[in-house]
Amino acid sequence: MAGRNRAGWVILGGGVAALAVLAYVNAGRPRGKRDSAPGHAARRWRWGGYAVEAYTVTIARPRSELYAFWRRFQNLPQVMENVDTITEEGDTTRWTIRAPMGQTVEVATRIVTDRPDEVIAWSAVEGSQIDTSGKVMFADAPGGRGTQVTAIIAWDPPFGRLGQLVAKASARAPAMQARHELKRLKMLMETGEIATSARRPAE
Amino acid sequence: MRALTWHGTKDVRVETVPDPKIVNPRDAIIEVTSTAICGSDLHLFDGVIPGMEQGDILGHEFMGRVVEVGSGSSLKKGQRVVVPFTISCGGCFFCTSGLYSACDNSNPVEKQDASEAAFGHAMSGIFGYSHLTGGYSGGQAEYVRVPFSDVGPIVVPDDLPDDQVLFLSDILPTGWMAAENAGIAPGDTVAVWGCGPVGLFAVQSALLMGAGQVIAIDHHPRRLELAESLGAKVINYRESHVAEALLEMTGGIGPDAVIDAVGMESHGLAPDRLLDRAKQAVGIGVDGIHALRSAIHACRKGGRVSVPGVYGGFADSFPTGAVMQKGLTLRTGQTHVQRYMPSLLHRIAEGEIDTTFLISHRLPLEEAVQGYQSFRDDQNSWTKVVLKTPASGWIG
Ligand SMILES: NC(=O)c1ccc[n+]([C@@H]2O[C@H](COP(=O)([O-])OP(=O)(O)OC[C@H]3O[C@@H](n4cnc5c(N)ncnc54)[C@H](O)[C@@H]3O)[C@@H](O)[C@H]2O)c1
Ligand SMILES: [Zn+2]
Numbered sequence: 001m002a003g004r005n006r007a008g009w010v011i012l013g014g015g016v017a018a019l020a021v022l023a024y025v026n027a028g029r030p031r032g033k034r035d036s037a038p039g040h041a042a043r044r045w046r047w048g049g050y051a052v053e054a055y056t057v058t059i060a061r062p063r064s065e066l067y068a069f070w071r072r073f074q075n076l077p078q079v080m081e082n083v084d085t086i087t088e089e090g091d092t093t094r095w096t097i098r099a100p101m102g103q104t105v106e107v108a109t110r111i112v113t114d115r116p117d118e119v120i121a122w123s124a125v126e127g128s129q130i131d132t133s134g135k136v137m138f139a140d141a142p143g144g145r146g147t148q149v150t151a152i153i154a155w156d157p158p159f160g161r162l163g164q165l166v167a168k169a170s171a172r173a174p175a176m177q178a179r180h181e182l183k184r185l186k187m188l189m190e191t192g193e194i195a196t197s198a199r200r201p202a203e
Numbered sequence: 204m205r206a207l208t209w210h211g212t213k214d215v216r217v218e219t220v221p222d223p224k225i226v227n228p229r230d231a232i233i234e235v236t237s238t239a240i241c242g243s244d245l246h247l248f249d250g251v252i253p254g255m256e257q258g259d260i261l262g263h264e265f266m267g268r269v270v271e272v273g274s275g276s277s278l279k280k281g282q283r284v285v286v287p288f289t290i291s292c293g294g295c296f297f298c299t300s301g302l303y304s305a306c307d308n309s310n311p312v313e314k315q316d317a318s319e320a321a322f323g324h325a326m327s328g329i330f331g332y333s334h335l336t337g338g339y340s341g342g343q344a345e346y347v348r349v350p351f352s353d354v355g356p357i358v359v360p361d362d363l364p365d366d367q368v369l370f371l372s373d374i375l376p377t378g379w380m381a382a383e384n385a386g387i388a389p390g391d392t393v394a395v396w397g398c399g400p401v402g403l404f405a406v407q408s409a410l411l412m413g414a415g416q417v418i419a420i421d422h423h424p425r426r427l428e429l430a431e432s433l434g435a436k437v438i439n440y441r442e443s444h445v446a447e448a449l450l451e452m453t454g455g456i457g458p459d460a461v462i463d464a465v466g467m468e469s470h471g472l473a474p475d476r477l478l479d480r481a482k483q484a485v486g487i488g489v490d491g492i493h494a495l496r497s498a499i500h501a502c503r504k505g506g507r508v509s510v511p512g513v514y515g516g517f518a519d520s521f522p523t524g525a526v527m528q529k530g531l532t533l534r535t536g537q538t539h540v541q542r543y544m545p546s547l548l549h550r551i552a553e554g555e556i557d558t559t560f561l562i563s564h565r566l567p568l569e570e571a572v573q574g575y576q577s578f579r580d581d582q583n584s585w586t587k588v589v590l591k592t593p594a595s596g597w598i599g
């Protein structure tokens with residue numbers, strides 16, 4: 001990532017999940033850091049009590065276009081299968097997210113960092129059902145291949161490790177979600193549609 | 204519509220299923236006229252490719268007429284097209300680099316997890332070839348939904364009959380890419396394992412690319428005869444020692460390039476092959492690599508190994524020593540069909556390439572089950588089966 005330390009990202013303000021992010025950032029620092037792998041590739045599953053998941057895709061579109069798409073949060077349900085609705089009220093965004101075992105979770109977030117064409121970070125506000133913060137970064141890909149988009153989500157798994165496993169088993173885990181969502185974003189931005197092998201439209 | 208569907212190992216049926224419709228903007232619906240059964244379909248028929256589901260429509264070699272288009276398709280109703288078996292978006296890094304069969308965007312996201320876990324990266328979409336490659340309904344049917352129809356299908360002139368252009372969908376470009384991957388220099392000796400359609404087209408392509416001699420290996424007399432008619436020398440591995448014959452036919456040097464056009468269900472006499480077969484019988488994911496081993500063993504030092512043959516899992520006793528010590532180069536992959544279609548269509552139109560010589564049987568789609576059975580069990584005389592739909596107007 002040209003000229004930018006991938007691990008050196010801003011600490012999110014607000015929300016306790018910031019602590020997880022702090023732990024994550026520390027893991028990405030030279031002090032106590034053993035290799036150049038990003039912190040989220042570490043062989044551990046929690047950061048100060050939080051799970052951190054991340055995934056990167058390269059999308060053959062310019063940064064500005066991808067940033068603009070993401071920044072309009074109402075666009076996101078197109079690529080986020082687990083997000084039912086997104087509504088924006090002032091600087092607060094409300095997400096209704098499908099959770100394991102037929103449940104839904106309400107999360108309200110606030111943007112904590114917003115640098116056009118570079119980064120958008122958000123954090124859950126007081127009263128959200130899940131303590132979470134996340135961040136999406138846009139960087140020029142080498143060789144003119146477009147943009148590397150990295151999404152990082154820190155969350156406090158309900159019921160700890162067990163909750164994380166249940167979520168994983170039902171494909172509702174943030175890691176798998178993040179991977180699927182970024183791939184769908186890539187499809188939509190690169191091809192204008194999202195691939196399906198359905199023989200007929202859903203009735 | 205009528206379609207050939209998969210229900211389990213050696214259980215395929217022609218059934219009535221719902222017609223396809225336009226789903227995404229870049230889709231087109233093709234009314235199939237001709238569609239072929241491929242050696243790759245036999246791997247599905249034999250149940251050695253995982254990720255199949257009951258009712259899946261098979262077939263990835265097909266052509267026909269455009270009957271419906273989405274708003275983003277560049278095709279027009281009534282156009283006659285041949286459809287590549289690989290589904291490619293045209294816009295990702297791989298497609299824009301000409302690596303169409305490595306397209307990032309054609310395999311639906313939720314279907315990518317399995318091949319990503321198995322191979323390290325997700326495979327692209329392929330028609331009628333298991334849910335590892337998308338679970339797309341295939342072309343052994345009256346109609347097919349073709350995604351990214353502005354990138355894949357090639358429009359063919361009305362004066363070229365189906366049988367001359369149908370194989371642009373897969374085996375002709377596959378044979379061509381196999382020869383290209385063999386890096387043929389003028390005068391080279393190229394040995395080809397397998398005289399099925401892929402091997403035969405590899406023989407034809409290698410000769411067109413200037414090979415000095417092409418040696419084709421199989422045990423079916425009829426298939427060897429076809430290779431000979433193209434200009435190849437042949438070795439029947441039931442009658443001659445392949446390794447010894449190849450050395451003697453190349454002045455003790457060995458072939459400059461070898462092509463494995465057999466794949467995971469290789470037959471053979473040697474014990475290693477029986478071992479592979481036994482393991483294949485008990486668990487999925489074991490590739491029979493008898494032909495590949497023998498090709499690598501025979502290849503000259505510093506030579507090229509080209510592998511169009513399909514593999515899906517793991518293999519024991521892969522000859523790492525021979526590859527390293529002889530300094531071999533190995534090239535393989537699903538064919539980047541879109542890359543080769545225009546130039547090959549041109550060669551067909553110019554009369555430079557004939558593709559019809561290997562068609563042994565034409566059957567109505569309704570008799571597809573017999574086609575599978577015979578293509579598998581009587582390989583000697585069933586060299587290639589083309590299925591005709593009612594829309595083709597074919598009357599036998
Ligand atoms: N790479 C691609 O994109 C691509 C595309 C199409 C087909 N394929 C693969 O190419 C392979 C060949 O396809 P096909 O349609 O010609 O199949 P096929 O089954 O008709 O032909 C295979 C031939 O190999 C011969 N054979 C078996 N074992 C042998 C051995 N040990 N030595 C020499 N010959 C042997 C058989 O007798 C048969 O004639 C298959 O694995 C198929 O899946 C790959
Ligand atoms: Zn094929």
Ligand SMILES: [Zn+2]
Pocket residue numbers: 291292293294295296297298299305306307308309
């Ligand atoms: Zn692509």
